[in-house]
Amino acid sequence: MQDQDLNHVFEHERKRLFGLAYRMLGSVADAEDMVQDAFVRWSKVDFPTINNPQAFLTTIITRLSLDHLKSAKTKREKYVGEWLPEPLLSETAEGPDEIAQKADDISFALMFTLEKLSAPERAAFLLHDIFDLSFEEIAKTLDRSEASCRKLASRARQKVRTDGGETLPRPANEPLVASFLTALKTGELEEFVDFIAEDAVLFSDGGGIKSATLLPIYGRDKIMRFFFGVTKKFGRPGPDDIRPTTINGAPGLLVRDEEGDIQAWSMSWTADGQIAKIYIIRNPEKLSHVTFD
Incomplete structure (x- = not known):
């Protein structure tokens, strides 16, 4: 007993x-x-x-x-x-x-x-x-x-x-999430520039296993140059390679890269509804519990 x-x-x-x-x-x-x-x-x-x-x-x-x-x-x-x-x-x-x-x-x-x-x-x-x-x-x-x-x-x-x-937790800007998803799927990243805060920061984590920036990228202009550079070098993901999900209670994205591996994207928002920070997790050791399908 x-x-x-x-x-x-x-x-x-x-x-x-x-x-x-x-x-x-x-x-x-x-x-x-x-x-x-x-x-x-x-x-x-x-x-x-x-x-x-x-x-x-x-x-x-x-x-x-x-x-x-x-x-x-x-x-x-x-x-x-x-x-x-x-x-x-x-x-x-x-x-x-x-x-x-x-x-x-x-x-x-x-x-x-x-x-x-x-x-x-x-x-x-x-x-x-x-x-x-x-x-x-x-x-x-x-x-x-x-x-x-x-x-x-x-x-x-x-x-x-x-x-x-x-x-702090706050409701995500659903139109913004939809616009970001559309921009990624169509490759029209220029349309997404205005949605990123001028002082936004991008972090990426590859853990030495997958390619990633070693240091944060600061500012809207540098972040967009990063996106354009990655797209030019590796191509953009196809519509079937991007899937909306929920990460820590907020809208996020799963993206399948050119090698078929998964990456998880999480974003935080400013009070006026712009993207403040983008977090891209590419280290496969941190995504072993995640499936795309």
Whole structure:
């Protein structure tokens, strides 16, 4: 009976645990590994002694994620080019409720900004601002004082605000998305120039496996020159090679390149409906969970 109770409680919490681990690590595969490790640890507890299973599991998944971030720090510092989080697509989840819990409250732009936070800042910010935990609960999870956790969350919040309002979830400009899709499918990129903010930024992540810009591209003019250069060199994708999707709760695109490999495009928007940032994930290791068809 105890094993059945343990399994029942864990399965009830699985979606939330995955959501926290994904936001902490920026990786679908790593988040799934953390959930599995949490289950192994959970299966060994003396269930009747656990007063608050949800808090106990939150502590486990947070500490596992913090340990993983420490071990991954050196690898990310040596990463070739820009490191972008793995995109979470609707197809990755199992149903509408899971999609909402995993992605809708945190944009891809915010996921990218979280990479600039220290691991403790990231944990305090997510646990308080996204998962609504009290600082008393966070202090127990992080083994710090409440005052320290408040400072961590405050510093994180300031860094997020400094990175721009487009990191916050906002409804996408549907006509803009449609125009972008049309421009890509027809190759009429000139028509799309006015939709890109003058100070827009483009990031691309090939991980040293696929070609990508090593540094961000700043400004509308340089971004358009980049698009024109890629189109001239490799040709433009055919209409059947571009598919709209949902990435972290917002409209995005899957694009099949000249070699038949998938790339995922996510965009963030300014308050007046222009594209502020474009994120192109080309590293196949970050797209193993994504299918085009």
